[in-house]
Amino acid sequence: MLDRLRHRITAATTALATAVAGALLAAGPTGPAHAAAPATIPLTVTNDSGRAGPVYVYTLGTELATGRQGWADANGTFHAWPAGGSPPVPAPDASIAGPAPGRTTTIRIPRLSGRIYFSYGRKLVFRLATGGLVQPAVQNPDDPNHDILFNWSEYTLNGSGLWINSTQVDMFSAPYTVGVRRGDGSTATTGRLRPGGYQGVLDDLRAQPGGWSGLVRTRSDGTVLRVLAPGHGVATGALPASVLDDYIDRVWRKYATDMLTVTPFADRPGTTYHGRVSGGVLHFTDGSGTVVTSFRKPDADSVLGCHKLLDAPNDAVRGPISRTLCAGFNRSTLLTSPHQPDPTSEDFYRDPVTNHYARAIHARTTDGKAYAFAFDDVGNHESLVHDGSPQEARLTLDPFG
Missing domain, CATH: 3.30.920.50 (Beta-1,3-glucanase, C-terminal domain)
Structure with a gap:
């Protein structure tokens, strides 16, 4: 899997105001012309978070057939980004209304290599630089998305099927589970936390000596927004550079x-x-x-x-x-x-x-799988599901317990 598929986001990639989404998963395999995976598949988003307020969903990435960067609407239609600027200019509103608490919404996702974002309460801010889309930089306190509670999954859909994963390479934040309904009708899921797992990760790192508590970031109203990945913690001074x-x-x-x-x-x-x-x-x-x-x-x-x-x-x-x-x-x-x-x-x-961040997360997922650092897929310990002829992708917004 290492040589055929790269589901990861490095710290350097996240900070670049460039064509990030195109670099995320572009190493996914190119499928044969006769492969069963269709041009679009349904993505069912279920809101089990228990949080009030609106949810917004985004499908962003690189169109594999053309290499163009852009976004997809709820019908799975791809739209290329317009030209950017310097300084970066606002991107078109790519948001899709997500499900209310306890409800489910189904959209379609096309053959892209990119991310599925979701945010609570507020829409995310995306901008376009001359080099492409500017992704949220979670480690930057001046990023316009800093005070928004959000997260994302990574996916590739191509002629060889669907790969979709949960990721904590940049941060641990709003909990979610990804899944696929396979061609044979069976389902596979990953990324789900054990009961109490979300709070357990926060409590674990706050109690860990050596500066690990500095990774937990909260909003002024006390809402926990995210836990920075330790690489970002070192880069921003939240975690001592001598920690390892x-x-x-x-x-x-x-x-x-x-x-x-x-x-x-x-x-x-x-x-x-x-x-x-x-x-x-x-x-x-x-x-x-x-x-x-x-x-x-x-x-x-x-x-x-x-x-x-x-x-x-x-x-x-x-x-x-x-x-x-x-x-x-x-x-x-x-x-x-x-x-x-x-x-x-x-x-x-x-x-x-x-890496106590990775330890705390892996210990609290139901299957022991996570993407807590860039090469967590060494030995297949990553939170990834795949099928060659997927009938449906799934994204479940889980409780903050």
């Missing part, structure tokens, strides 16, 4: 004497790389002993964002190794096993120095 230093230092010391073995492809167990720290740099060799890539010791920002010193290009060697390292650091499995990735979720987040 102790663990990173211990990993570097361990592999100065021990060998780290990475097997990045589940379907290619014979492809392995061996890493050892020398001169402060982690060098990986292939089976012939040739150095294929090297990593300087990362900082917390690189680990939590899976970028910078842990950059993961879309290639066959460095990217897959970096993704595996990123998952091992965030899940704190690099000291307990010299063979990565560690497939056993019971081993994750055991070290006191870990």
Whole structure:
């Protein structure tokens, strides 16, 4: 799944006033002409949130047939964005009236790679820059959407079917579940929190020493708006930049004497790389002993964002190794096993120095799945459902319990 589909949003992507939606899921597979997935499918939105007031839904992304960015109306008709400006200019109102509490609304979504936003009480503010759509930047207190309670799902619909996921890569906020009714009539869902799970995540992080409580953001009226992902927390100063230093230092010391073995492809167990720290740099060799890539010791920002010193290009060697390292650091499995990735979720987040944000969320989903950091799909621990001939997509707005 790693090489065929990328359902993630990096911190850098979110902050860019560019064609973000087109970059979200564009790596999804291109389906054959005879594939069963239609041009549009129904999306059923159910409001079980228990919150009063209006809900607004948006379908934004890149039209896969043309590469154009735009939005879809309730009938699934695609509309390309008009030209933007500098400074950015208001985008057309792409909002769709969502269901009232306890009700259901069905719209249609087209073949896009992008996001399904939903907001409570107020419409979101979208603007168009010369480079494309400006997405909400949740880490920016001056963003016009900062005081709005909202969230989003990511999806790709193409000739090979539907992929739809819940995501917490940028923030943990209004709870929701995604699902698909498959071609055979069965259903699959993911992203649902256990009873008390929403409040449990908030309480967990507020009680966690070391600055993790600073990730919880509230409105002036006391409403909790979101929990920033820790990468954004480090970037904004809400979480200390040294939050993972102790663990990173211990990993570097361990592999100065021990060998780290990475097997990045589940379907290619014979492809392995061996890493050892020398001169402060982690060098990986292939089976012939040739150095294929090297990593300087990362900082917390690189680990939590899976970028910078842990950059993961879309290639066959460095990217897959970096993704595996990123998952091992965030899940704190690099000291307990010299063979990565560690497939056993019971081993994750055991070290006191870990990604407590990811730990708190994974512990409170009904299936243990989440997208709490960019490469949470290493080992298939992500909250994603897929079907090749989907009859219906589903989005359920869940209670804030």
